[in-house]
Amino acid sequence: MDDYPLLNLFWTMLWLFLWILWFFLLFKVLTDIFRSHDMGGWGKAGWTIFVILLPYLGVLVYLIARGKEMGNRDRALAAQAESDFQDYVRKAAGTDTQGTGPRHVDELSRLADLKSSGAISEEEFQKAKQKLLA
Incomplete structure (x- = not known):
């Protein structure tokens, strides 16, 4: 263990964390590209090629250009999931659509x-x- 100092271990763990974080961000951007309804097929293909061929630049440009819409889609998806869950609970509990009982x-x-x-x-x-x- 003397040939691998503690500072090197710290740097290795930091780079590993950043590498995992990068892959998470890359997959998040790729799923957002295909989830986006305001983009056509050619736009999706262009962004996908850009993100795959130049991953660092492609992801950063995508986040700058479409980051706000990405957040809006995430919020809309979460709101839709919550609404679907509430409807399911009401149906399972035998309450009407207004939730009056x-x-x-x-x-x-x-x-x-x-x-x-x-x-x-x-x-x-x-x-x-x-x-x-x-």
């Missing part, structure tokens, strides 16, 4: 109360329940 649970509870109070018969309860769940 369960649709069938309240109705079934009301029907059960009517049946237990004797206001409706078992047959009427079953018909109403089938109609509600259909």
